[in-house]
Amino acid sequence: MKFFITAILALLSMSTSVMAAEHVIGQKNKAFTKKSITIKKGDSIKFPNQDPFFHNVYSMSESKSFDLGSYAKGVSKSVKFDKQGEVIVQCAIHPFMKLKVKVE
Amino acid sequence: MRLWIFLPLLAICVESAAEALFSKDEIRELRKQWLLPAPTLHPRHKQLSKLGKKLFFDTDLSIDKSTSCASCHIPELGWSDGKSTAQGLDGAPLKRATPSIINTAYSKVLMWDGRADSLEQQALMPFFDPLEMGLNEKLLVAKVASNQEYSALFAQAFGDSAIDSARISSALAEFQRSITASNTRFDRWLKGDESALNNEELLGFKLFIDPQKAACAVCHHPPNFTDDGFHNIGLSNQHLEDPGRYRFTPISLMKSAFKTPSLRLATRTAPYFHDGSAKTLLEVVEHYQKVGAKEHNFSPSLLPVNLNKEEKEKLLAFLNSLE
Numbered sequence: 168m169k170f171f172i173t174a175i176l177a178l179l180s181m182s183t184s185v186m187a188a189e190h191v192i193g194q195k196n197k198a199f200t201k202k203s204i205t206i207k208k209g210d211s212i213k214f215p216n217q218d219p220f221f222h223n224v225y226s227m228s229e230s231k232s233f234d235l236g237s238y239a240k241g242v243s244k245s246v247k248f249d250k251q252g253e254v255i256v257q258c259a260i261h262p263f264m265k266l267k268v269k270v271e
Numbered sequence: 272m273r274l275w276i277f278l279p280l281l282a283i284c285v286e287s288a289a290e291a292l293f294s295k296d297e298i299r300e301l302r303k304q305w306l307l308p309a310p311t312l313h314p315r316h317k318q319l320s321k322l323g324k325k326l327f328f329d330t331d332l333s334i335d336k337s338t339s340c341a342s343c344h345i346p347e348l349g350w351s352d353g354k355s356t357a358q359g360l361d362g363a364p365l366k367r368a369t370p371s372i373i374n375t376a377y378s379k380v381l382m383w384d385g386r387a388d389s390l391e392q393q394a395l396m397p398f399f400d401p402l403e404m405g406l407n408e409k410l411l412v413a414k415v416a417s418n419q420e421y422s423a424l425f426a427q428a429f430g431d432s433a434i435d436s437a438r439i440s441s442a443l444a445e446f447q448r449s450i451t452a453s454n455t456r457f458d459r460w461l462k463g464d465e466s467a468l469n470n471e472e473l474l475g476f477k478l479f480i481d482p483q484k485a486a487c488a489v490c491h492h493p494p495n496f497t498d499d500g501f502h503n504i505g506l507s508n509q510h511l512e513d514p515g516r517y518r519f520t521p522i523s524l525m526k527s528a529f530k531t532p533s534l535r536l537a538t539r540t541a542p543y544f545h546d547g548s549a550k551t552l553l554e555v556v557e558h559y560q561k562v563g564a565k566e567h568n569f570s571p572s573l574l575p576v577n578l579n580k581e582e583k584e585k586l587l588a589f590l591n592s593l594e
């Protein structure tokens with residue numbers, strides 16, 4: 168019986184982690200590869216830098232503020248969006264690089 | 272007979288020297304990257320620009336009638352002022368150098384700290400700065416309206432002679448879009464004039480774009496020699512305590528970070544850097560050789576530079592060809 172409950176709990180936690188998706192949005196030619204994206208609460212976005220120079224990824228939005236620092240080509244970092252709302256993601260080095268994330 | 276054999280040999284030698292620097296395919300690729308496109312202009316650019324020019328040079332448009340845009344953006348000085356930091360009304364010291372307006376038609380952000388997103392937005396800022404021209408919106412419009420000569424120019428530009436600050440800024444912005452440099456010797460070389468650059472200058476360009484050597488192009492990107500980005504370049508005399516871009520983007524990477532300036536006609540815009548601390552282009556190059564990642568909040572984009580004397584001379588020769 169105890170084993171049965173543990174197994175069900177394990178299955179449940181597996182299924183929630185499978186349900187949370189990881190989206191990929193690159194930084195290429197001084198722009199995010201998408202201008203906007205709609206994701207589900209709990210999803211994360213991975214940001215690979217595909218340019219031969221540094222980019223940064225940060226947000227000051229109310230529902231999610233973070234700073235991934237700056238990183239070089241080939242490196243990627245990801246962020247989990249755990250609250251509903253609209254998040255504007257930018258590169259501090261190149262302020263015209265903007266991505267709108269709608270978290271449902 | 273002997274000469275006859277010799278000449279073709281000589282021709283082959285000369286050609287291979289040029290070939291060794293850049294292949295035809297490389298030049299084609301470089302041309303695609305570095306040649307400036309025509310700037311995006313307003314359909315009524317000519318009329319707007321004519322009005323903007325008069326506004327730009329009009330000293331009446333300051334609180335004491337002493338100062339116009341051109342008091343600091345002096346055409347003969349590369350549309351800058353030759354001073355390390357600018358001077359405002361009554362010689363009031365301003366904290367940064369006057370940036371040149373050359374090729375700002377291509378800028379995605381303006382001012383050393385990027386506080387303006389467009390030339391239109393930027394154009395009114397100095398008028399309303401109490402240290403620079405000392406006006407407010409009402410005073411500016413009244414001063415323009417008091418000069419009869421403007422009436423016809425506004426009518427030509429906008430279809431009627433009504434004067435407001437939005438019209439003033441759009442005329443000034445459009446005039447500034449006409450201040451471009453896109454036919455330097457370097458540009459002429461890109462377009463196919465092989466004689467426009469000599470070997471030393473071409474070797475300098477190679478160093479400029481080589482990520483293992485001078486790596487200037489990491490920030491001084493094609494085509495406008497700027498990434499429109501912000502970097503802390505580790506200037507040691509930060510006694511000015513200037514937060515730079517950090518004021519608008521408060522993350523540590525932006526502390527004392529300033530906008531990458533463009534380089535065409537930089538030969539005319541000494542001194543250099545946001546604080547005017549480098550008197551010559553050689554001092555600029557030597558700065559990048561001296562600084563390193565140990566500086567606080569130093570931009571990660573700046574790679575260690577290690578050029579010998581000959582390489583520095585070549586790099587400077589290239590910078591001087593942007594003229």
Ligand SMILES: [Cu+2]
Pocket residue numbers: 197221222223258259260261264
């Ligand atoms: Cu960036």
